[in-house]
Amino acid sequence: MNDEMIFQQMHFIRNRTVAALDATTEEMADIMPEGFNNSIRWNLGHIFVAQERLIHGFVQEEPQLPPHYVEWFNANTSPETWDKDAPTLSELREHLVQQPKRLEDKFKGRLSEKGPQPFKLGEDTVFTTLAEVVSFANWHEGLHQGTITSLKRAQGAEKLFEVSSGK
Known part of the structure; x- marks a missing residue:
């Protein structure tokens, strides 16, 4: 798979994430229905933080993250512990x-x-190139899109999101 295709997928997936965000109100963003340990806001922030840290970290370069984003949105964090x-x-x-x-x-x-x-x-999956890590980051974002959709359904949101075209 070439660079153009991988980045095309990144843009497509991100457009879907932004469409889901655009169909979310501030009130919906922080609800954690029974059975969920995070919110829509957390999942959106986690997508941003995880992609930044995965890709930059793999090549040992500094990610571009605003203050507090890692403490809010890194793996194993939760809105329940936010103090800001x-x-x-x-x-x-x-x-x-x-x-x-x-x-x-x-x-x-x-x-x-x-x-x-x-x-x-795990024990069986090893990524050795940046392309493999970017592809994994794309998959990871899609995984969290599914969680966002599930959170919206658990809240009874009927209109989940529509996809806009373009980058």
């Missing part, structure tokens, strides 16, 4: 919209690059 006001949906939207283009500009032409150490998932 989390970002608004508008703030999250701005970061989510800008990220794919910024990552593409920075990493296009570098996807065959190997990290200093492989990225291991």
